[in-house]
Amino acid sequence: MTNNAHQGATGNGALSGAAHGRAVLAERLADPELLDQAVEIRLGEDGIDGTCLAVPVGGRRVAGRVSVAGWIQARQVLQALAGKPGFPYLRDDSHGNEIDDPCHIAWGLHTGIRDDHGRRMAQMLGYHPAGVNAYVTEQTWRDARVPVTPLPERELSAPAGGRVYDVLLGGRDNYLSDQRLVASLTEHDRQTLKVAAAINRAHQPAIVETLAARGIDQYLDLGCGHPSSDALPMDDAPSYAALHELVAQYRGGTARTVYVDHDTFIFGKVRHRLEDDPRRPEWVSADIRYMRQFLTSGRVQYLLDFSRPVGVLLHDVLPWIDSDGIVAQAMAVLRERLAPGSALSITHAADFGEDNAMSRFVNPFRAAGLAFTPRNAHTIGKLFGNWPLEKPGLVPTHRWHPEHPHAAREFHDAGAIAALAFKPETGRA
């Protein structure tokens, strides 16, 4: 199989294996000298499934990819190319793949550039709209590098949950549409949400400290939002460290952090911020409603070892999925997939009887296209299946740990419930 093309080249022509791949590539590459730098990857045990050639980004070349026959081969490709110069933004571009489905490992500029999603990604990466259009219409893997300019404007028509949250935290990673939604609320409601967001964000260090003390060295942040927000902390809170910074603090530099979000704008920012970070955090763009596909994708398989405990954070992400059935199903798949000793940490917008402020945000948020869905303690508790909850159980987020910086605030100020559980050694998920 060759990069740069969807078609395989594993020995069907007069030339065999890698030689055929090289011949195909030589015809396609605008920079044939890159062929000399091609990485040859043997697939399958002892290379019995064939060979693929991966050509680095360089010269006028801005992207590349290989197609392989399933996520085990995909993992081999990822392992061979990870960290090598010339293979930036290495990723698994397969969607919803089962173990034997075709997989696509890509690098360089986003490869889905033909569609709107790709167009937005290119803009996110800083390509001028004219350059993006040129790229989209030519649609070649070998075209000239397009001009790079900053994004001309930051107004996007619809608000998004992660960016609204960033406005509430006082961050700069948001757009006018997000700011307008927050501005449309009364001063009292804005304050209510700001306090709730700050309480949620300040919960993370206690969780990392607890999981690290239990020996967990793999962390999966589902619905991560902006991990290292520019946000200013509220009066009585310390600054908001990003998860991978906390993980490095408690577990050292070799522990792994994987950030996941489905918002392409957040994803572009995350990538931009983290790619040079010495602690080497990783990130995956995925919709966690499709949990099974996500967990079996080649990239996730490559990044995390599911035979060992993983600490999974689902902080304020499930309220943004309105179907109770989808949430329950995704959590069941996740619990089943994780090894004993793994942890689930959830924070979730919740009803607190008369004092609850959250339910009054459902309508304005839904009118703005955000599926905001607070749930009650009983429903949130069921998300842990039969895993026993750590003390103090299901409580308002700022009451989970006595040293929470907002612990002195009113019971209902969190507007959310937090809980933590570890998967037992035996028993069902």
Ligand SMILES: C[S@@+](CC[C@H](N)C(=O)[O-])C[C@H]1O[C@@H](n2cnc3c(N)ncnc32)[C@H](O)[C@@H]1O
């Ligand atoms: C309020 S932010 C929470 C950020 C972070 N977890 C925290 O606690 O600070 C919610 C994030 O979940 C993401 N999200 C919502 N639905 C999602 C889904 N189905 N799959 C992946 N991410 C999702 C949003 O894009 C947003 O960034």
